[in-house]
Amino acid sequence: MSGAAPGGVLTFGEGLMKLALPPAQRLEELGNLRAECAGSELNVAAALRTLGRPAAWVSGLPGGPLGDWVRAHVRALDVQDLSLERPGRLGTFYLEDHHPPRPSRAVYDREGTAFQALTAADLNGSWLGGRSALHVSGISLALGPGPRALALALVGAARERGAVVSFDVNHRRLLLPDHAAADTYGPAAQRADLTFVAERDAELFGGAEGLRALNPQAQIIVTRGARGSETHLPGGEVITQDAFPTAGPGRVGRGDAFAGGYLHAYLDGGSPREALRFAAACAALKTTLPGDQLRASEAELRAVQAGSETDEPRR
Amino acid sequence: MSGAAPGGVLTFGEGLMKLALPPAQRLEELGNLRAECAGSELNVAAALRTLGRPAAWVSGLPGGPLGDWVRAHVRALDVQDLSLERPGRLGTFYLEDHHPPRPSRAVYDREGTAFQALTAADLNGSWLGGRSALHVSGISLALGPGPRALALALVGAARERGAVVSFDVNHRRLLLPDHAAADTYGPAAQRADLTFVAERDAELFGGAEGLRALNPQAQIIVTRGARGSETHLPGGEVITQDAFPTAGPGRVGRGDAFAGGYLHAYLDGGSPREALRFAAACAALKTTLPGDQLRASEAELRAVQAGSETDEPRR
Amino acid sequence: MSGAAPGGVLTFGEGLMKLALPPAQRLEELGNLRAECAGSELNVAAALRTLGRPAAWVSGLPGGPLGDWVRAHVRALDVQDLSLERPGRLGTFYLEDHHPPRPSRAVYDREGTAFQALTAADLNGSWLGGRSALHVSGISLALGPGPRALALALVGAARERGAVVSFDVNHRRLLLPDHAAADTYGPAAQRADLTFVAERDAELFGGAEGLRALNPQAQIIVTRGARGSETHLPGGEVITQDAFPTAGPGRVGRGDAFAGGYLHAYLDGGSPREALRFAAACAALKTTLPGDQLRASEAELRAVQAGSETDEPRR
Amino acid sequence: MSGAAPGGVLTFGEGLMKLALPPAQRLEELGNLRAECAGSELNVAAALRTLGRPAAWVSGLPGGPLGDWVRAHVRALDVQDLSLERPGRLGTFYLEDHHPPRPSRAVYDREGTAFQALTAADLNGSWLGGRSALHVSGISLALGPGPRALALALVGAARERGAVVSFDVNHRRLLLPDHAAADTYGPAAQRADLTFVAERDAELFGGAEGLRALNPQAQIIVTRGARGSETHLPGGEVITQDAFPTAGPGRVGRGDAFAGGYLHAYLDGGSPREALRFAAACAALKTTLPGDQLRASEAELRAVQAGSETDEPRR
Amino acid sequence: MSGAAPGGVLTFGEGLMKLALPPAQRLEELGNLRAECAGSELNVAAALRTLGRPAAWVSGLPGGPLGDWVRAHVRALDVQDLSLERPGRLGTFYLEDHHPPRPSRAVYDREGTAFQALTAADLNGSWLGGRSALHVSGISLALGPGPRALALALVGAARERGAVVSFDVNHRRLLLPDHAAADTYGPAAQRADLTFVAERDAELFGGAEGLRALNPQAQIIVTRGARGSETHLPGGEVITQDAFPTAGPGRVGRGDAFAGGYLHAYLDGGSPREALRFAAACAALKTTLPGDQLRASEAELRAVQAGSETDEPRR
């Protein structure tokens, strides 16, 4: 993959080591862990790539074996690695995966990371060369002044070049207090062509209407978990989509698969209705897989949308 | 933990090694096993302790490494260990965990255990000193004359001291035939302040009415699995509580978590309705966890009762 | 087991190594695999054996350790091994086990197997001596001219001796194109006393009516997955049976358990209604178990049919 | 296998469940266990069988799934199962497997087993019919009066029929105090054709000379671990054999493989020197394997004796 | 355990999460990890405790589930927990465990930990009440000014009270450059009664002579890995001890077991020769065990010193 091929997308965000506990286990009984390469914007890049679209990822990583570990994962995902080596840690988080009514839980350990050492001065003019779109998320805006400045600089550069700007609010309550959300994420929401937001996070802006007030032109895509999703169009029309029934170990990352799928269909010229339906199918297939990244072909996604799969093995 | 702190509870019962098979596997294909420390009354003590209440456990254990293994578990649970070393085996049981319609199945191997060597002469006057309550179960009454005599002596001593007596019928068909149930468990049921009984076991006494006939003053708490639970009050009032929806690997021990939760709320001065609701939340959270013992904070239990948890990870 | 005891059944088919991936994992992330001994007709023999009926299995296997591995499994199942050693490979297949809407998937690697080296000349007159029935499936008919000829020769020999002929269409789309199905499987369907067919495969013959046209005397048993099953009797009567609710890791092999159960009840003199209900219970219990073979006693099957099992462990 | 084929051997002893801890782990940290089917005399039968000789095993087993589990293992080993169902437990033992200088350790839990319910009255005249040899060990003599009486009755019956009597002292210090060893094991040692004894156990009889005093005709085979083995012939000649260098997880059961190998070579007409060398090779190959039973072909044993194996994989 | 019982020892140091990779695996192939509770001074406390001596541990830990995880481990070890809750992370490190000639490797991630927030102002006068000794290591001196000040304050307080001061240099090249070693560790080495130092680390002080120059009264114990150990006595005498042959997974922590064993024997009044020999046996038994902490009884240590263990399981 040559990286800057036509239709390609650049994503920007932190890479992390997810330390996943065995299902239903609590940190207090910690013993075996599974290390997985994580990061919302890397997941979006991986979703775009599995769908056949060139994708590249800008990040900040430490040197040494832990940074090499992330880089090998990015290569295995066939995503172009544009990460910069910076001093600092590799951020980690522990993830407890529980059955309801016990909530699953992330415990972050992401202070002092290499990613946080990035600044707007790191902006490289070539990153966006030939790309069709940029994808950033609110996580980078919440992680500190350096990443925030670089994210917003990228948004500005993308707009200048006429690239599509995709923004996922992705509010993390353990990183940023609710009261700071609107101010922190607003500058990106104002300039995005596509804004993804979970229903509960939209309330921090006063709902979809609040986001519309910030940005009259964006498609505002509100995800509602098992209750489906909806796209608010600039003219006020709201398109709704049910969630496809699904199950499996892959709840983490389904929002990223959704965003990646929507962006992919949008760049392919799909209508909002088509993009929303395609994104819902991506989220459904992501849920069936372990790990944080979607793997699926367009044919598999068509089958999900057609509802043609049975419970019988293919043999 | 100082053991005899105000509000503390003493429980009495056998400690066992549960040899759990992998999910869905049968004993005939035995290979890998998971050893877990089990025992209904120890589970009740652990539930009380995780809720912040001092708890102690009287038992009989063999010397040597298997007894030490149990003792280390009790210490890890932060339950005060009042067990006595006695000659005999450590009882074990194999547990097959199946999907319906294949029933899960315990295969007991608990003949000749150290616990069965206990007698009423082992009663130690200091055990109940400063405790608010005693909890025993029908298992100890069914395990042989020695444990039965000691259990009833403890009940008598508790009543003398004015401590609350909590009794869980906990009938084990593989230990005692149904026809012997009423005679065996009756003497404890007659003297309990709280009697817990599964709906199917209550029938051995002629239902809740039969238990009421034995004991006019007790709160009789009937558990009905997924169909909820109910407390029969002395005056005839019946309070009902739905089960909270739940899932997970921890079906074994949920009855103990229920009893521990009810007793905890009762000792805190909660009304029967509050205690029943709290107990139901304890059972729901227990179900989400592997192992036999509840781990949960009061905050987590409040969230279950408030129904405020979503399927989204906390992050 | 003396093999040719009264009531015994002979089955004929290929033995395979199933290389099962961990749940929800894709071949592209291949790492750990679980080797299990598989083969539809061996599964039927194992189902008959666990129900107490003598069963023998004719097959073709390579020499060396992989053939020995299969033979040890057959011995462990207490099925009489009548396999012949032939040059060639042991066939394998990879099985991805997914959550819906992602379909589970078999990837066959069964070219050039020892089984395919069998021919009609291998027919051994003693195999059917004293047997009450023969069971074959469409897989053997689809695997090549040699196995096909031997399967049909066995059917002919069974009919000559008056043994019941049981035939499971068991169409494998990855082995045979749909358009060749009717021609390939027809000769066996014409001569069977019992024909098992999945609803979607029946369509390749024009539905149950099409199969009836081929064979006026057979009981035609159509399986419909979670939607139940039905037996089409020669006189036109159709008996229906709901599927028993079930769950678990054992979807593969439930059709074989169904066929084995039906054949067992039929040979015991059960009515079509009884056989259909018994078969449905076998499929339900198979689903609860890992591996490809049913293990269940008649008592367990009666309990499933009576609906007497609860979610509580037996203890 | 027809069981009483020419050259066949009958062994008698208890079957047990070995609960093996992960390497280097102590019981105090118990968690995962591996259940394996164990029993010294069953191991000897398995060694004879893997070498191509018919072998049968007499034992006492409980009914139910744990007894079935043992019986399935015996069938998988292709050893004829002559066990009797008796009331009582299935004996178990925990095995810690340590690196030196920490000694490996068995913790027995074998009180009240079904095997101990056997008595001399259980002797079945047909068991020895057509057999060439009987093998018993001191474990059965130490386990209680019933098994002891039956073992000695078998020895008597074997001598009457002219079958070879093979006896392995196999002293278990955790079952019998040293001071009782000579009296307990003496009656079998007096009547054996082959007596196997570990060097440290021989001292309980006053060394090989003490055993010779009991029995002027036996071949007395003294095993000395890594320091080799020796056969004391009736005439006073002592043949010595170095141990073959070996490594691996299978230290438990190597003595049984040694005894089985010696007996096999002896029954084949091998000289004491040949039998000793063959037995040493069996012990070496057993050590390389997990589990308690030898698996090896005569060709593999010849290669070990020839020293022709290199460290290179065969490919 | 009452904590301040006679003969008790206080240790001070950081608690960490060791993230251990499977044997022979590199971080670049990271996947499964095993979390273990680590910390040199906690290991020393655990060694003292397993030998029957009361032990307490002062540390700084974060709140929340990761701190709770450490505290549960300390309780399970039966070591008195005197840790303080402080803001900051729980330090972690990754450990690759390799076969030679590939060196095993730690990758530290211990910036910004709660332990580093400790200062001399945290000194609690009651900690040393009734203790016989204090143990600290150079790790705490290297971790930052706060821990360094508190460690030295503890050393001062111990000397005032007449408690034995035990100091293990334990130089970590990944935490402190070699050139800073003498200055950093010197103040503790000057005031210690026992100074433990690896041979290669002693060179940073100019060898044992250099350490002697700092402190004329200390026993200076130099460890030399497989080449044994030696105690340099104040009078110039040097006592040497061979390492006991050993093997197993527990190389990490053997130095702590050595120090704990030496200190235990010293406090029991053992001569330097006895203490050195006892310490060497502790290190040998530690090596046989997984995890970082010694578990062994005095009887087991006597057996190692007597060389009485064989390769045979105890049974």
Added chain:
Amino acid sequence: MSGAAPGGVLTFGEGLMKLALPPAQRLEELGNLRAECAGSELNVAAALRTLGRPAAWVSGLPGGPLGDWVRAHVRALDVQDLSLERPGRLGTFYLEDHHPPRPSRAVYDREGTAFQALTAADLNGSWLGGRSALHVSGISLALGPGPRALALALVGAARERGAVVSFDVNHRRLLLPDHAAADTYGPAAQRADLTFVAERDAELFGGAEGLRALNPQAQIIVTRGARGSETHLPGGEVITQDAFPTAGPGRVGRGDAFAGGYLHAYLDGGSPREALRFAAACAALKTTLPGDQLRASEAELRAVQAGSETDEPRR
């Protein structure tokens, strides 16, 4: 990596799925398997790549998920994938890994593979463009006429372009009888600049002298396992090198690491003595790692050659 960068090497050979059994387990007890991507020439390419040299691999692979699985591994190794999609299977082999004296054992299942469908007509002139060397092995010559013709065509093309030709005899007795070895491998040995051969395989040519007779100019490198290696120079001089002491799970692939290391040093202008020593260090480090491919830096290899590593973890 741009593939045809200066100093780059092209390798040609089959890619396989190695199905590795757990240590010490036999195929007859098959259950868990570990799938690893294997192939001698791919291993050589990976060794060159980990040392910093561009490397590309030509092969024939099936389409579908098993081919994709290989391709993902090649990408993860950062080796340029020049494989062609061809009809046929992905070859597999089972590998038993035993302790001596039981030999490790490969069981091949590599009939009808996609690689065998390659022919000389597949030669692509661009493959060697800009490469410094070609590496092939005798395995490709033994696998059939098509791969043999393509391998020899590549050798011819390399010689024409002046690229170094490296040839590893790598005789597989399970693929080719010994008597056919000289004829099969001779044409490549005649034209190689470097010929690698195991001592036992050299005998098939009449020793190193026999290989010298075929090719007067080659460096003939004879590997002798733990007994070291030697390079026979054209002038008759023989340089010898001891093996570096090593241990670990990675015996398979050490020959490929050796060849890759030698070729790397040779292309860097190293003397035969330097190349031999470097190759021996590569083999030693490969042995410490699981999987088939070397991972090591030049610095790690220098440390092995310097003997500077101790048994202590780096921390």
